[in-house]
């Protein structure tokens with residue numbers, strides 16, 4: 141006879157309510173923009189706003205560039221550290237964790253001092269220059285997630301032996317990284333990428349201090365000026381975050397040669413080389 | 415003229431010298447094995463040939479070219495690892511094609527070569543499979559095809575069969591040997607399994623603490639071990655203490671019996687010295703084989719029936735002796751506890767320098 145786990149069940153219920161009740165309340169509120177009826181008017185309103193589209197696009201692009209940059213920095217670094225310098229791995233791990241310890245405000249003020257008006261590289265004086273700073277800032281924010289994900293991905297394969305196998309077949313280091321290491325940590329990069337994306341998409345501090353037309357500052361502005369639209373935005377942001385998590389899971393558990401979605405059998409091509 | 419040579423190759427990790435003045439010449443098309451206990455430096459020597467480690471001293475040449483400082487990806491060496499090391503993101507076809515693509519071969523030539531290699535290992539039907547979809551034995555065959563596809567000058571295998579179960583191990587080692595013969599590729603095979611080394615090699619290099627103790631054909635290694643280490647490591651041995659009674663005629667005294675051994679295996683004897691005389695279990699018989707055989711009195715302790723052979727343990731004096739005999743239907747086995755005589759020919763006795 142299995143004991144009924146009363147206490148654990150209770151904890152789960154309480155936790156779920158703690159999480160779901162505000163969510164439901166926000167959702168319910170977001171539907172009440174029109175008096176007396178439940179409607180998606182607040183959502184329609186948001187989508188019709190040019191600022192919404194513009195800021196969202198801006199932030200999405202900034203996040204994606206940051207992800208690519210982060211992957212290009214982290215993958216070779218993690219690879220090299222694991223292969224040649226295993227002793228400094230704890231140090232590198234600590235360094236990549238710094239963005240979680242040091243507040244973004246500090247980072248941005250540092251940028252403004254170093255790349256300000258009278259610096260050797262006055263990035264903050266032009267829009268493109270400030271965009272570059274924002275992307276670099278997002279890249280730094282992504283380091284903790286990227287490094288951990290990629291490093292774990294590399295722990296799962298025997299990179300030393302795979303590297304030697306590739307080298308004995310004539311591959312250079314760059315080619316080994318590109319054709320053997322990178323593809324094998326792709327799902328790890330993807331999970332780091334989705335985490336980074338969901339964080340930097342709504343990032344406020346850096347974007348606002350650098351005065352960029354990003355999604356985070358827009359969200360805050362909306363929250364100050366309107367009632368129903370912010371609730372709708374919150375629900376949508378929540379949806380995006382969960383979609384990112386779901387995609388991350390999907391990529392992380394995919395095996396090589398497996399399709400993301402099942403194929404329609406009648407359309408099966410002869411060769412299944414990826 | 416050797417195709418692959420190692421001249422006084424040494425390797426130290428910090429203060430720990432793990433390979434010491436290692437000399438070896440491998441002829442073109444020859445199959446040699448490194449045999450030795452764990453930690454004796456087999457892998458290290460192999461990795462120096464592959465270019466993954468640089469020797470601390472000495473030189474390695476392949477086909478007359480000094481490759482000692484040549485990076486691994488320039489050496490044209492095929493390598494097979496114990497853990498297969500197939501690229502997990504590529505299917506069988508792409509794994510085998512990897513080295514060919516790097517060499518810049520054109521697509522149709524790659525296709526032909528990959529198909530040939532897959533036919534060679536009889537896995538043509540699995541070209542679309544990924545490594546995780548195959549058994550260990552299949553993966554190792556693919557790894558062999560991948561290593562051989564770019565037509566390397568030398569094939570290196572580091573305990574390629576250790577992770578496989580016994581049956582596959584035997585069949586795959588024969589496959590490896592047949593393919594090696596067919597292609598005529600110079601091969602170095604590392605193993606700590608003596609049966610494996612003896613059964614498939616042209617020559618065996620028995621390694622001990624970073625040195626080559628003996629290099630010879632399997633029969634030489636087994637029948638005429640040069641050092642005590644080789645004798646003890648390869649096969650089972652019964653050891654007896656014997657005293658030299660006349661060094662000039664190789665006369666020894668063993669448990670009161672007078673023996674003249676035809677060869678001292680290179681050891682110089684001095685009168686009165688105590689040496690070790692070793693006998694393989696199959697050199698001992700329960701019937702006299704020919705005149706001049708030496709007889710030992712013993713008492714049967716144990717009989718083990720292994721089908722084609724019978725393995726007996728016999729107490730001689732205060733020592734337990736291991737005896738192997740072929741099973742014969744008309745042979746009546748003595749009972750445990752019974753007193754018997756064991757015969758051996760002095761020609762089979764190995765003199766081991768103490």
Ligand SMILES: Nc1ncnc2c1ncn2[C@@H]1O[C@H](COP(=O)(O)OP(=O)(O)OP(=O)(O)O)[C@@H](O)[C@H]1O
Pocket residue numbers: 427432450451452453454455456457458459606
């Ligand atoms: N990179 C290294 N750094 C330090 N010591 C090493 C290194 N590689 C090998 N060694 C040492 O060198 C010695 C020989 O190792 P090697 O791997 O060549 O042995 P082996 O004969 O292949 O043994 P096994 O049968 O266990 O594979 C061992 O004592 C090992 O600890």
Ligand SMILES: [Mg+2]
Pocket residue numbers: 456457458572
């Ligand atoms: Mg080894």
